[in-house]
Amino acid sequence: TDIDIYDSMKELEELAQAAGTKILGTTVQNKETYDAAYYIGKGKAEELAELAENMEADTIIFNEELSGVQIKNLEEITKAKVIDRTTLILDIFASRALSKEGKLQVELAQQKYRSARLIGLGSQLSRLGGGIGTRGPGEKKLEIDKRHIKQRIIDIQKELKEISKNRQTQRSSRAKSNxxxxxxxxxxxxxxxxxxxxxxxxxxxxxxxxxxxxxxxxxxxxxxxxxxxxxxxxxxxxxxxxxxxxxxxxxxxxxxxxxxxxxxxxxxxxxxxxxxxxxxxxxxxxxxxxxxxxxxxxxxxxxxxxxxxxxxxxxxxxxxxxxxxxxxxxxxxxxxxxxxxxxxxxxxxxxxxx
Ligand code: GDP
CATH class of the missing domain: 3.40.50.300 (P-loop containing nucleotide triphosphate hydrolases)
Known part of the structure; x- marks a missing residue:
């Protein structure tokens, strides 16, 4: 229902604020089907480009998960940075994680999500600026190819295993405190x-x-x-x-x-x-x-x-x-x-x- 859409959009606004962005405006589209190239359809994407230009928005956040191709096409047409809901949530986690383990866990999730979206992004990655969606692993790592990301994922998993072993020891000493x-x-x-x-x-x-x-x-x-x-x-x-x-x-x-x-x-x-x-x-x-x-x-x-x-x-x-x-x-x-x-x-x- 429409109410659910607006509730979900309100939550997205709160999330965006938590990531430190200033909301300039929101827009919702009623459409039965998803567009493979633009998610929202080319006509709506052009409208969005105009809206972003008028508002001088440098970032557009979608309340859905987008494919690599959709992000690339949307960025081309809108001249703004395009971020999806999951990337936004991951970014917030990256900026809030304090412990080594928390940071590694968030990076693991980010690497997995990004590697699934590398297709279609290609050289696009290198021209992304700072800010939302780039925190955590950092810009340099975005530029490396899928194979390197795979290796990084393996390394993180190894490190996490090690940390989890240590925590086991810490926990039993706490159990003794009773x-x-x-x-x-x-x-x-x-x-x-x-x-x-x-x-x-x-x-x-x-x-x-x-x-x-x-x-x-x-x-x-x-x-x-x-x-x-x-x-x-x-x-x-x-x-x-x-x-x-x-x-x-x-x-x-x-x-x-x-x-x-x-x-x-x-x-x-x-x-x-x-x-x-x-x-x-x-x-x-x-x-x-x-x-x-x-x-x-x-x-x-x-x-x-x-x-x-x-x-x-x-x-x-x-x-x-x-x-x-x-x-x-x-x-x-x-x-x-x-x-x-x-x-x-x-x-x-x-x-x-x-
Ligand atoms: P958390 O995300 O669950 O940790 O929530 P917070 O403790 O950060 O609280 C979220 C917001 O709700 C803050 O602005 C709090 O001041 C406010 N808040 C918490 N408890 C109460 C309450 O009993 N009454 C009112 N009116 N506000 C509250």
Whole structure:
């Protein structure tokens, strides 16, 4: 339906902003079929070229995946840089990844996506400027041929294997610490970072300088960080934030997610944060649960945290079969009850020692 198109376009706008671009305008085409050469059809492509020229836009972002040939043709006709949705998402991940592993995983996904689109791009690659779609592996690597990309993919996979082995060792030393692990999951922008920032204040040695980065942007966090918090009964636990989920996550990134969400698999409790003020919140919950089941995290104890209650006047008809609580992280509504629920749910599950 049209509503879905506009929702999806709105999400694309947020993604583009997260990548640091300024949106000059948006346009939507109603068409039953895709054009092999231009995706949108040559007539519409010419219209788009005129629009881009009038707006002085240097980049055009498509809310779909494009083929190498389509990108080449669209760039020729519009004289602008053409980027598709997946490239945009990958670019955001590249700029947000902090750990070596996170960076490698994103590069792996980028290399795979690019190598599948090399056909038709040819010499085009060398004249692409900086900015979106070029971050991560860097311009130099874009110029090398498919064979070199293949080799790079093999190298990255080898390095990732090595890192994963080391992490195994780190994890078992943490298991010995015997602290329960709680993981925040949920759709992008639901308030996970804000909640984490509140929760860590409960820790005895809370240090303000360690506050995590909060931004009204997508993907404020990519890499897993473990923090300490204290329960009302005075015992400690570990808390971790996860990357925000969005709809239509590129397939190759699901693979990258598996490792960045590894900690979730070992969590004793998941806090599934939901933005109650978003009219699509049920869909967002389903999307998050689908990703969780895709990475093999199904049978976890879950506390649903319906956040931003202040934005719905503290009223909502919530129907889930799992334990839930309605809070406002920014107004601190129900926060103490929330901490008590975390304690209750953790006490029901004795920490498994690996
Ligand atoms: P994340 O992507 O899930 O980590 O979400 P963030 O924690 O970055 O929050 C996204 C935006 O929602 C930020 O602008 C927050 O200030 C805002 N936010 C978070 N919790 C609440 C809340 O309870 N009420 C309101 N009104 N805004 C909130």
């Amino acid at each position: 602290l329960p692990l709680v993981a925040l999951v949920g759709y992008t922008n639901s308030g996970k970072s804000t909640i984490l920032n509140e929760i860590i204040k409960t820790h005895k040695d809370y240090d303000k300088e360690k506050e995590v980065y909060v931004q009204d942007m997508l993907f404020a966090t990519l890499d897993v960080q473990l923090r300490k918090a204290t329960l009302p009964s005075n015992s400690d636990y570990l808390i971790t934030d996860t990357v925000g989920f969005v709809s239509q996550i590129p397939h190759d990134l699901i693979e990258a997610f598996k490792a960045t969400l590894e900690e979730v698999k070992y969590a004793d409790l998941l806090l599934h944060v939901v933005d109650l003020s978003n009219d699509k919140y049920k869909l967002q919950m389903d999307t998050t649960n689908k990703v969780l089941s895709e990475i093999g995290v199904d049978n976890k104890k879950v506390l649903y945290v319906f956040n931003k209650a202040d934005k719905v006047n503290y009223e909502a008809n919530i129907s889930v079969n799992e334990p839930f609580i309605m809070i406002s992280a920014t107004k601190r509504y129900n926060i103490d009850k929330f901490y008590e629920m975390i304690e209750q749910m953790l006490s029901k599950s004795k920490k498994k020692v690996e």
